[in-house]
Amino acid sequence: MFADWLEETARPAAIARARFIRLQIELANTSPDTATYPQHNFDLADEIDSLAVRWMRSWLTEFPPQVARTVWSQRLGAGAFRRGFLDGVRLSPKMFLATAPALFAAAPITSLHLHGEYSDGKMTALFTSPYLHKLHSVRLSGGWCGDRIARRLAKCSDLGAVRELDLSGCWLSDHGALDLARSPALARLSVLRVCRNRLTGFGVYMLASASTLSPLARFDAAENPGVRAPRW
Numbered sequence: 620m621f622a623d624w625l626e627e628t629a630r631p632a633a634i635a636r637a638r639f640i641r642l643q644i645e646l647a648n649t650s651p652d653t654a655t656y657p658q659h660n661f662d663l664a665d666e667i668d669s670l671a672v673r674w675m676r677s678w679l680t681e682f683p684p685q686v687a688r689t690v691w692s693q694r695l696g697a698g699a700f701r702r703g704f705l706d707g708v709r710l711s712p713k714m715f716l717a718t719a720p721a722l723f724a725a726a727p728i729t730s731l732h733l734h735g736e737y738s739d740g741k742m743t744a745l746f747t748s749p750y751l752h753k754l755h756s757v758r759l760s761g762g763w764c765g766d767r768i769a770r771r772l773a774k775c776s777d778l779g780a781v782r783e784l785d786l787s788g789c790w791l792s793d794h795g796a797l798d799l800a801r802s803p804a805l806a807r808l809s810v811l812r813v814c815r816n817r818l819t820g821f822g823v824y825m826l827a828s829a830s831t832l833s834p835l836a837r838f839d840a841a842e843n844p845g846v847r848a849p850r851w
Contacts, residue, residue: 622703632677639670640703647702664697671697679705681725683718686710701729707756711735712745719750730756732785737762742771752779756810758787765791765816766798775804783810793822800829810837818843 622637646663675696679687682705690699690708699705707730708722715722715733722728731754733745745751757778759768765786778784784805796818799805811832813823823840826832840846 632674635670635674636678636703639667639674639697639700642667642670643697643700643703667697671700675699683721685714686718686722689714706730707732709734712737712741715750716741716744716748719748723750723753729754732758732760734761737764737768739767739771742768746771746775746778749779752777752781754779754781756783756785757781758785758812760785760788762789765789766795769795769798769802772804773798773802775802778804778807782808783812784808785810785812787812787814787816789816791816791818791822793817793819793825796822796825800825800831803831806831806834808832808835811835812837812839813843814839815842816840818846820846 622640625633625637625640628634642663646660646667649660649663676691679691682690686708689710690705693699693709699707701707705726706728708728709732710718712733712735715731731751737745737759751757768786768789769791772778786799791813796813799813805811811826813826818840823843823846826840827838832838
């Protein structure tokens with residue numbers, strides 16, 4: 620077990636990380652049926668948070684320096700980790716493309732929030748990246764280019780392991796919604812969020828009724844003009 624190996628190194632940061640891993644696993648596996656569940660969980664969470672506050676900066680040294688600085692500046696604390704490993708990051712498209720090999724070698728990343736400008740070249744590189752296809756959840760925000768993102772997605776045949784896609788707040792219009800509704804790449808999604816965009820009732824209807832999106836377990840298009848909280 621990785622936690623055992625960390626303890627054997629006898630380094631204080633590694634020993635703390637081993638404890639952190641075990642505590643997060645215990646917290647994830649604790650049954651709500653246990654009589655001491657509430658207080659036990661609070662105690663676990665308190666120790667987990669304390670370890671993250673004390674040691675997180677040291678733990679991030681295994682990542683590319685620019686990624687470590689970015690994650691540290693976001694002050695995510697223990698919430699950035701799942702079962703002791705960094706699970707989700709928020710990066711610019713440029714930084715993700717430059718650091719993806721080292722990032723995925725250091726941690727089993729499953730969630731990615733990309734924020735910034737998306738040139739056509741970057742979008743092509745992003746949607747064909749084998750690292751993007753390993754993710755479970757992807758959020759693309761910023762840059763006022765939702766329709767261009769949708770057009771590029773419409774040309775993809777597959778998004779790999781991605782099951783949750785969030786295009787909230789990226790200026791997506793009904794034209795982009797129509798492209799998304801036609802995209803075979805979205806056929807395996809279970810969650811789609813398109814909140815705070817420029818969608819009218821027509822665009823929301825196109826997405827909600829698209830046969831390619833029929834497997835969706837959750838759809839959220841709240842805070843679009845003229846649309847009354849369409850979500851399920």
